[in-house]
Amino acid sequence: MSSVEIEMIRNQLPGWIKASLPYAASGEVASYIPELSKAPPDALGITLLDANGDVATAGDCHMHFTMQSISKVFTLILSLMDNGEDAVFRKVGMEPTGDNFNSMLKLELVRPGIPFNPMINAGAITVTSLIHGSSPQEKIERILHFFRKIAGNDRLRYDMDVYQSELENANLNRSIAYFLKENGVLETPVEEILDVYIHHCSILVNCADLARMALVLALGGIDPQTGKQLIPRRYVRIARTFMTTCGMYNASGEFAIDVGLPAKSGVSGGIMTLVPGRYGIGVVGPALNDKGNSQAGVQLLEMISKEMEWSMF
Ligand code: GLN
Numbered sequence: 001m002s003s004v005e006i007e008m009i010r011n012q013l014p015g016w017i018k019a020s021l022p023y024a025a026s027g028e029v030a031s032y033i034p035e036l037s038k039a040p041p042d043a044l045g046i047t048l049l050d051a052n053g054d055v056a057t058a059g060d061c062h063m064h065f066t067m068q069s070i071s072k073v074f075t076l077i078l079s080l081m082d083n084g085e086d087a088v089f090r091k092v093g094m095e096p097t098g099d100n101f102n103s104m105l106k107l108e109l110v111r112p113g114i115p116f117n118p119m120i121n122a123g124a125i126t127v128t129s130l131i132h133g134s135s136p137q138e139k140i141e142r143i144l145h146f147f148r149k150i151a152g153n154d155r156l157r158y159d160m161d162v163y164q165s166e167l168e169n170a171n172l173n174r175s176i177a178y179f180l181k182e183n184g185v186l187e188t189p190v191e192e193i194l195d196v197y198i199h200h201c202s203i204l205v206n207c208a209d210l211a212r213m214a215l216v217l218a219l220g221g222i223d224p225q226t227g228k229q230l231i232p233r234r235y236v237r238i239a240r241t242f243m244t245t246c247g248m249y250n251a252s253g254e255f256a257i258d259v260g261l262p263a264k265s266g267v268s269g270g271i272m273t274l275v276p277g278r279y280g281i282g283v284v285g286p287a288l289n290d291k292g293n294s295q296a297g298v299q300l301l302e303m304i305s306k307e308m309e310w311s312m313f
Helices: 004-026 034-038 068-083 085-091 121-129 136-151 160-167 171-182 190-201 207-218 233-246 249-258 295-308
Strands: 045-050 055-059 203-205 263-265 270-275 279-284
Touching: 004 045, 004 055, 004 295, 034 160, 045 207, 055 207, 068 085, 068 121, 068 136, 068 190, 068 207, 068 233, 068 263, 068 270, 085 121, 121 171, 121 190, 136 190, 136 203, 136 207, 160 190, 171 190, 190 203, 203 207, 207 233, 207 270, 207 279, 233 249, 233 263, 249 295, 270 295, 279 295
Parallel strands: none
Antiparallel strands: 045 055, 045 279, 263 270, 270 279
């Protein structure tokens, strides 16, 4: 039997979707990766999943999209599992900006020249470079295997069209990566690291996959079906903390105030969020706001969180 709360959410979701959808009109689908621009701008879908396997879902929840930056949460976890905390945080910082409270300095000027945190591209590329494997191919396979386990879905795969499209248009990430290589932060060949990074950004999911991945984080790393500890608790805490402080980029503070849940967005319009101990949530809405987060998706989460009083703060 479903919980009373999930029944209530199920009944309300269509109305919440309807009320949030108009916001998509003021957003724009990402086009710097040309393949992403094919996504429907007016789509909006959501899936919530609880530990009993009860689901509430509405809108375009069956649509497939690539994880993009949402993948950074799990490559961070895999990198931590491969290397331990000390090795990872020698190379990447833990702060939203890395600047002192009154600092006017920017990344290029601070020493050591390591990325501020693992959620921005510079940090995520660095974290990816630490993932174990004797070749890029082996790393790519290990990542997919890990993501499938967390999603409880053996059919997760790479979207090779999106991968190819990003690979051919990755001038900015390439610049960042070569800069990091010059600083000695990256220690293996740049093109190989970018290949692995762009692959994991191209993992294809739907809202249910994101919800299940988020549920594992909501439950402290436990597989909801088998009860097995898939991720060490400490690393779940680290991931959830970065989601809260940096997961929505330079709108993370605003999101924390308005929604109050750990979340990670991607430029495909996906948002993965969770209610600690209770729900994993996957959202998609490809039209983005000027911070690169789903315009209608953020609106939808704000509405639900307020109504359900889910804010952690
Ligand atoms: N693959 C994208 C990039 O590196 C991910 C960015 C994002 O989703 N915010 O540009």
